Amino acid sequence: MxxxxxxxxxxxxxxxxxxxxxxxxxxxxxxxxxxxxxxxxxxxxxxxxxxxxxxxxxxxxxxRVPQGAEVAMGGELPFEGRPLRLMPGSGRAIRVEGDSLLVPGDPAQVGARVAAWARARARDRLAEAADRYAAQIGRKVAQVALRDTRSRWGSCTADGRLMFSWRLILGPPAVLEYVAAHEVAHLVEMNHSPAFWAVVERLYPGWQVQRAWLRRHGSALHAIRF
Known part of the structure; x- marks a missing residue:
C-alpha cells in the first residue's frame, strides 16, 4: 500500500x-x-x-473523521440517544440503572457482551416498529434481519425481508423509528420516487429531522469500537 x-x-x-x-x-x-x-x-x-x-x-x-472510542468499563456508550456509563454489575444480565449500564462478568469481555446486548434490544425495537408501520399500510413484513452495515442503515427486498443496522439502537429512538418507517415504505414503492416519500410522510411525518440527524451523527455511531 x-x-x-x-x-x-x-x-x-x-x-x-x-x-x-x-x-x-x-x-x-x-x-x-x-x-x-x-x-x-x-x-x-x-x-x-x-x-x-x-x-x-x-x-x-x-x-474531521470521528475518532471512535473503544467500549470499556468506566467509559460511556450512547444508548437510545443518551450516554450511559459502563460500570461493573452483579448477577448475569446487563441492565440499565439510572445513567449507568451495569455489566457483570469479565471486564475484558465487556465490548462483546455489550454489543450482543445492544443488538438484542435493537432487534426487539426494530421488529416491533416495522410490524406496526407495515400494519398501517396493509402490508406484512416477512423477516427482520440485523447487520453491522457501514454503507446503509436499512434495506428492503421485494419479498418483504427487511435488514437494519443494529447500531440504530445507539441513536435517539425517533431516528430508529424513521429508519423503520423508511424501509417499510419500500414494501409499497421499491424506489425513492415522490410516491415513495409520500408513503414515508404518511408513516412518519417530519422524517426530514431524523434523516438530517443520521447524516450529521451517523458516522459517530459507526466509529464506536466494540
Missing part, C-alpha cells in the same frame, strides 16, 4: 478504474480510509504526486 510521508504517515489505497478519466481522492467518514481512484493506464508515481499536491486537504478531511 503506498504511503504519503508525514506526521502521521498516510496509507493510501489505489483503485484503478477503466471509467476514471482523472485522479480523485476520497476520505471515508467511517474509518478515515484514503482511496485514490486513477485511470487504468496511469502510473502510480503520477497518482502519488497528485496525492502529495492534495496533502493539505487530505489532512483536514482526516481531522
Amino acid at each position: 503506498p504511503v504519503l510521508p508525514g506526521l502521521p504517515d498516510l496509507d493510501i489505497t489505489l483503485r484503478r478504474s477503466a471509467r476514471a478519466r482523472r485522479f480523485s481522492l476520497r476520505v471515508s467518514s467511517l474509518d478515515g480510509r484514503v482511496t485514490l481512484s486513477m485511470p487504468a493506464r496511469a502510473r502510480e508515481a503520477e497518482a502519488l504526486a497528485f496525492a502529495r499536491a492534495q496533502e493539505g486537504w487530505l489532512r483536514q478531511a482526516l481531522a
